[in-house]
Amino acid sequence: MTLRLIQIVTQEGERRVLAGQDDGSARAINGVTSTYELARKAIAAKKSLDAQVAVQGLGEEVDVALALSEGRVLAPIDHPDAAHLHVTGTGLTHLGSAEGRDKMHKAAAAAETQTDSMRMFLMGVKDGKPEAGKVGAQPEWFYKGNGTQLVGPGAELQSPSFAEDGGEEPEMAGIYVIGDDGAPYRIGYALANEFSDHVTEKQNYLWLAHSKLRPASLGVEILTGELPKDVRGTSRIWRGNEVIWEKPFISGEDNMSHTFANLEHHHFKYDLFRQPGDVHVHCFGTATASFADGVQTKDGDVFEITAAPYAYGLRNPLITRAEEKVAVNVL
Known part of the structure; x- marks a missing residue:
């Protein structure tokens, strides 16, 4: 059920x-x-x-x-102690997902026949769907933050003052709770906006880690059980009453270079991520982002993501935080 x-x-x-x-x-x-x-x-x-x-x-x-x-819908998962919720993700997991990334990195790697992104993507195409019981290719992996970075439907996606960009990534996210036995239990899947700074990443691929330290939003509902093999949706950006960008996106294993089981294995193989009582929100990647089409987002833009079989879409406005003065104190 x-x-x-x-x-x-x-x-x-x-x-x-x-x-x-x-x-x-x-x-x-x-x-x-x-x-x-x-x-x-x-x-x-x-x-x-x-x-x-x-x-x-x-x-x-x-x-x-x-x-x-009335703004009373929360993210569909949270933890009483936000430090015990981990937001992470894997990239280059969807068929076609290497194209946009490869465009970003080709100029910086002009002397190479293939970028690191393309090589990693092709590893997944070759061995991201291993036979049952076997381990497949290791995907790209990144950390986004803890539960303080997770917001729900309608909430602001806040970009820091030092960010170069704030762009959407429409994805499926797996939701997990670690049992007292140290085993991960998947609750289900939620619609997600894995919000990122693509301009920072474009400048140097080694800044991918910095580009991902941003909030992420989750849709209204977690669907329990297995996700359909073919998920189709639409990603839009609203500026006032006008849609300035719209594109279909696809997910589900039929459209991916990895199985969910393989991606889950390479996340939960680390003892760090099997601590009893912890919650994990793991974003599984996308092949669609407005940045790849040259869109520059602005404060007040609203990201909208819809996809069957979810009954409700996900909408979040973009806002840039005021400049923060960070000083390190000496004890």
Whole structure:
């Protein structure tokens, strides 16, 4: 059974986690106030999420569209201690994803027959979908931050004052909780905007790590179970009432050079990422970004990402933070 897990704040200021239906309706899950709490209960009871929801029972019906309009929908996963939530990702994982990246790096690597990006992409094409039980090619991997970097639907994507660019990346994100046994448990998949600084990355590929230290947003719902093999959606940028850029994007394993299992293996093979109680939001990459088409975003632009089978899209405005003075104190 596929669940749509949604987190909101009620008009009275109380948290709720909802079980959404395909028709857009949703009901509160009794006895829990967060997706994290629900997942921890299911892991402890050795039950599936839908079985745990059946144990908890469902309460009142909730108008998710109203909650969205009132800014009461949260990111669909969080952690009581933001330092125990990790936001990470893998790139060059989708068929066609090397093209835009390769354009960025060709000028800096004109003497080479292939850029590092293209070589890594081709490694995935060759061995990113190994047979069951075997380990495939290692993907590009990056760190985005902890739970303080994660925002929900409608929230601002804040670009730091020193950023060269703020651009969208429409992706699927895997959502995981680490059990007390140190094993990762996947809750499901959420729509994500893996917001990045592409201009910084373009200047020098070794600055990729810097370009990824930005917030990321998650859509309204986590879909439990397996993601469809073919996911198709649309990414847009609104400037006022005008769409200044729009393009379809695709995801799902039919459109990828890696399997999700291979990407998960290369993330969770590190003991660091199997600490009991931690939450992981892992972005799986995209082949579509407006920067590759020469778009320069501005403060006030709104990123919009929609994709079936998600009932709700993801919209986030872009804003640049005021300059921050950072001083290191000597003790």
